Amino acid sequence: xxxxxxxxxxxxxxxxxxxxxxxxxxxxxxxxxxxxxxxxxxxxxxxxxxxxxxxxxxxxxxxxxxxxxxxxxxxxxxxxxxxxxxxxxxxxxxxxxxxxxxxxxxxxxxxxxxxxxxxxxxxxxxxxxxxxxxxxxxxxxxxxxxxxxxxxxxxxxxxxxxxxxxxxxxxxxxxxxxxxxxxxxxxxxxxxxxxxxxxxxxxx
Amino acid sequence: xxxxxxxxxxxxxxxxxxxxxxxxxxxxxxxxxxxxxxxxxxxxxxxxxxxxxxxxxxxxxxxxxxxxxxxxxxxxxxxxxxxxxxxxxxxxxxxxxxxxxxxxxxxxxxxxxxxxxxxxxxxxxxxxxxxxxxxxxxxxxxxxxxxxxxxxxxxxxxxxxxxxxxxxxxxxxxxxxxxxxxxxxxxxxxxxxxxxxxxxxxxx
Amino acid sequence: xxxxxxxxxxxxxxxxxxxxxxxxxxxxxxxxxxxxxxxxxxxxxxxxxxxxxxxxxxxxxxxxxxxxxxxxxxxxxxxxxxxxxxxxxxxxxxxxxxxxxxxxxxxxxxxxxxxxxxxxxxxxxxxxxxxxxxxxxxxxxxxxxxxxxxxxxxxxxxxxxxxxxxxxxxxxxxxxxxxxxxxxxxxxxxxxxxxxxxxxxxxx
Numbered sequence: 001x002x003x004x005x006x007x008x009x010x011x012x013x014x015x016x017x018x019x020x021x022x023x024x025x026x027x028x029x030x031x032x033x034x035x036x037x038x039x040x041x042x043x044x045x046x047x048x049x050x051x052x053x054x055x056x057x058x059x060x061x062x063x064x065x066x067x068x069x070x071x072x073x074x075x076x077x078x079x080x081x082x083x084x085x086x087x088x089x090x091x092x093x094x095x096x097x098x099x100x101x102x103x104x105x106x107x108x109x110x111x112x113x114x115x116x117x118x119x120x121x122x123x124x125x126x127x128x129x130x131x132x133x134x135x136x137x138x139x140x141x142x143x144x145x146x147x148x149x150x151x152x153x154x155x156x157x158x159x160x161x162x163x164x165x166x167x168x169x170x171x172x173x174x175x176x177x178x179x180x181x182x183x184x185x186x187x188x189x190x191x192x193x194x195x196x197x198x199x200x201x202x203x204x
Numbered sequence: 205x206x207x208x209x210x211x212x213x214x215x216x217x218x219x220x221x222x223x224x225x226x227x228x229x230x231x232x233x234x235x236x237x238x239x240x241x242x243x244x245x246x247x248x249x250x251x252x253x254x255x256x257x258x259x260x261x262x263x264x265x266x267x268x269x270x271x272x273x274x275x276x277x278x279x280x281x282x283x284x285x286x287x288x289x290x291x292x293x294x295x296x297x298x299x300x301x302x303x304x305x306x307x308x309x310x311x312x313x314x315x316x317x318x319x320x321x322x323x324x325x326x327x328x329x330x331x332x333x334x335x336x337x338x339x340x341x342x343x344x345x346x347x348x349x350x351x352x353x354x355x356x357x358x359x360x361x362x363x364x365x366x367x368x369x370x371x372x373x374x375x376x377x378x379x380x381x382x383x384x385x386x387x388x389x390x391x392x393x394x395x396x397x398x399x400x401x402x403x404x405x406x407x408x
Numbered sequence: 409x410x411x412x413x414x415x416x417x418x419x420x421x422x423x424x425x426x427x428x429x430x431x432x433x434x435x436x437x438x439x440x441x442x443x444x445x446x447x448x449x450x451x452x453x454x455x456x457x458x459x460x461x462x463x464x465x466x467x468x469x470x471x472x473x474x475x476x477x478x479x480x481x482x483x484x485x486x487x488x489x490x491x492x493x494x495x496x497x498x499x500x501x502x503x504x505x506x507x508x509x510x511x512x513x514x515x516x517x518x519x520x521x522x523x524x525x526x527x528x529x530x531x532x533x534x535x536x537x538x539x540x541x542x543x544x545x546x547x548x549x550x551x552x553x554x555x556x557x558x559x560x561x562x563x564x565x566x567x568x569x570x571x572x573x574x575x576x577x578x579x580x581x582x583x584x585x586x587x588x589x590x591x592x593x594x595x596x597x598x599x600x601x602x603x604x605x606x607x608x609x610x611x612x
Contacts, residue, residue: 074609074610
């Protein structure tokens with residue numbers, strides 16, 4: 001058994017980082033529902049959440065460097081923190097670009113994409129406290145994979161609609177850049193789930 | 205010697221997954237030669253092949269979780285299965301997007317790109333049964349790297365042609381999205397070859 | 409202590425590969441300052457530098473396969489060589505595409521992006537000889553992360569400017585393809601720094 005009381009500190013920190021994702025997706029939901037002029041303060045709050053995430057990642061790294069016993073291989077704990085960070089980064093970028101590129105209205109379907117991200121964040125937040133029994137997290141990585149597939153399907157439909165003849169190509173190009181960040185966030189959730197699955201395979 | 209009779213089961217499953225790639229590239233070749241109206245059934249067949257690939261990956265994971273002895277590190281076998289899956293995903297996406305975005309004619313050069321993917325798939329299918337002597341697979345990863353370089357060169361020429369003044373920007377944008385999937389499939393073959401090379405380095 | 413005289417050979421080779429990055433970024437700086445008609449010979453020289461990089465990577469791999477003792481895990485040395493290679497590849501691609509797509513003038517801000525890459529290359533070249541004490545390289549990975557953030561900020565501003573209404577969409581599309589390579593090179597520096605940090609975490 002490699003699980004030690006010492007290890008619970010890492011699980012607590014990773015669970016905190018995952019809770020941050022729920023806050024970030026709620027802000028993203030606000031962002032896509034807001035008028036263009038109201039988006040900047042929401043993007044700023046999301047950026048602060050991303051900054052808090054960076055600090056949590058830093059705490060995890062310091063802790064890793066000073067711990068003799070870790071519940072999993074050091075590089076796997078680092079990978080979990082890095083993947084949570086990636087999800088936050090894509091959501092922060094989505095909000096930043098929406099403001100910077102002065103997106104008019106988000107394309108139809110964006111609310112579905114955000115709903116998928118909200119579900120993935122909640123699922124991650126409720127699963128990270130269970131890392132001590134990583135083999136039991138199979139339902140987590142299976143549902144995250146399904147959510148990523150759904151995000152992908154919705155993203156393609158959004159693009160197909162944008163690409164319909166008659167649109168303004170420059171508008172389409174910049175809208176695509178922003179919506180792509182939502183899809184990359186869904187991908188990043190899947191990469192996080194892949195790390196969890198890899199740890200489970202190692203531990204089995 | 206870490207190779208055991210038990211291990212051959214993994215090599216058989218990975219060889220089956222690699223054979224699937226040959227079937228998928230043959231369908232891709234059919235797709236780019238077909239009239240737009242004939243593409244949907246081909247894309248559906250490709251999607252079924254992708255689904256069979258998913259099931260093979262699942263079988264490999266279940267096998268990994270129930271085996272005491274594995275021929276390589278568990279996470280390396282998982283990585284091989286995941287990379288083969290990635291190749292299939294990009295090919296499936298290429299076909300799906302071609303239908304969804306109602307691509308008119310594929311740009312000149314696409315047949316060369318598909319030929320490179322066909323060769324990469326055949327090479328992978330004929331090399332996976334040799335995983336037991338992974339150090340001997342150097343010709344595999346060298347040729348896959350050369351094929352990826354060729355795919356890259358062809359892809360850039362296709363784009364250069366699309367970007368020539370006078371084109372319809374929206375058409376260019378959506379065609380680029382589809383052709384990019386072919387190039388990403390070639391990249392994914394290279395990532396698969398990288399995993400094989402990494403295993404060989406570990407085992408040497 | 410896992411550091412052995414034998415190991416110094418790897419550090420020397422990786423330091424040589426990193427020096428190559430400094431040469432490449434100097435050529436990139438020349439490229440963006442040159443008239444369109446003068447770019448082809450610069451791109452060719454950059455391609456030769458990339459080719460020398462490939463040969464260094466090959467030497468590192470041969471050395472890895474014939475060494476009984478390595479200063480770090482074999483796959484980590486391989487990953488360092490691969491990441492340096494990635495940086496060079498993106499810079500080589502940037503130059504190749506600028507010529508192939510007949511880019512007119514580079515967009516404002518490109519000089520800032522190149523300056524960030526120059527600094528990242530110098531920092532990498534001066535840090536690689538210190539790999540023997542990898543734990544002391546924290547200032548390296550911290551600054552590379554800051555540089556990547558700066559590259560990202562500059563890249564987004566360049567795109568925001570390109571996306572302003574009234575531009576020619578096809579020109580914007582192809583310019584974006586080229587400038588993206590500069591940003592991907594900055595990303596690749598970060599991935600290199602991530603590997604260094606992961607090695608430090610393992611060794612701590």
